[in-house]
Amino acid sequence: MINKVRHRVLNLSLGDAELRLLRVFASVVQHGGFSAAQSALGMTQATISTHMRHLEERLALRLCSRGRGGFLLTDEGRLVYNAALELFGSMEQFQSRIGEAQGELTGSLSFGTVDAMITNRELDLQGALASFHAKAPRVHLEIDVAAPQVLHQGLLNGSYQVVLMPSVGSVMPNFRSQPVFSEVQQLYCADGHPLFAIPDAELTEDLLAAQSFAGRTYMLNETICGVNFNWAAATPHMEGTLLLLLSGAYIGFLPDHYADEWVRTGRLRVLAPDRMTFKDMFHIAYPRNKPSRAAETLAAAIAESAHKPR
The missing domain is CATH 1.10.10.10 (Winged helix-like DNA-binding domain superfamily/Winged helix DNA-binding domain)
Structure with missing residues (x-):
């Protein structure tokens, strides 16, 4: 066959x-x-x-x-x-090598990232993209927003040359992986949820565990911040989690920067922030062996944009 x-x-x-x-x-x-x-x-x-x-x-x-x-x-x-x-990878490598031989960056570069990056205070990703374009104006940049497991698989099979994603727990020996920033995740519910008006001191582990929980498809169904949540729904994207929370039927974790606007308008409430908080470490990853100069340039621009004030 x-x-x-x-x-x-x-x-x-x-x-x-x-x-x-x-x-x-x-x-x-x-x-x-x-x-x-x-x-x-x-x-x-x-x-x-x-x-x-x-x-x-x-x-x-x-x-x-x-x-x-x-x-x-x-x-x-x-x-x-x-x-x-294999064909696409060979074509992109050929274009990149020809451009390098001519002293300029050319060809195509596929970059993948998770959603909810534009509100992130720890990373000026749009600034990184502007910096990359200034250094490599002839490179055709393709950006895809996908779940971490899709980004991880895409990096392995060559459909992405650079990815920005939270750690997925597996070792990738053939790729360079650099920690860039950490993202604060907090527990939220919407104004229509029964927990919305309950004081933080009364939000016991048992009470939280009894609620319908909106988890992430790429996370293990295990204890989070000491609570064995009742996984009633799951989504790979922050927007999906936000939609579930705003329905008033679920509680779930969101990046604090992504939830800020909804908290300010009273639509969301942070639940027990002193206890229900954790951090996700984000990495920029690309091939270890013979990465294109375009991939290295984009990775460097993203790393340099971390922790800079907007």
Whole structure:
């Protein structure tokens, strides 16, 4: 089967149209389905479906299936996806090396980060991006906002050259990982929640544990700040957590900078901040062996932007 797939891929004429189809396919795989890839691609499901059908027709291979079980790659699809990542990586490395030989930074650079960065007081990410653009104006920068587990996997498979994310607990020996800043997480509820008016001194561990808790899909369901929370919902993004909290049905943790505006307007309340607080350490990571100068330049710009006043 591997030889069959290689034969089909090698005989695919790789023009701009074919590369675009392969990039759509790779994005669908990385996001776990057509619907989840809509935002990243800026396409409707119908358009994505059309692109996928055209790619399957050109390769004469069935790449994926959709049904009640969700989005699933076929064995051939998995092989084509891995081959596409190798192709994109080789193209980007070629463009980067040519630019370096010419004394300038060129090519494409894929950067991934989690959401809720724009309000972060510990990092001037927009300033870092401005600094990077000033140093590498000819580099085509692609930014993707994704969950930490997606960023981690994307770094491993080459779909991201640089990522900014909280620690995921696993060692990545083939990548340079530099701590950049720590983010304060606090426990919140909305004004419609039963705990909203209860004094902090009365918020016992048992009372907190009895509430419906909105957790993170990338966090283990374990004790947090000494409380064994009742995980009733989970989301990978801060905006998802905020939506759950504002429903008035859940309590959950948010970065303090992200929740500040809602606290000031009285929509959210911090619960027992002296006890229900922890910190997430964020890292910037990129390949250890032969990283592109563009990747090193962006990583350095992000690291330099940490802890600077806005």
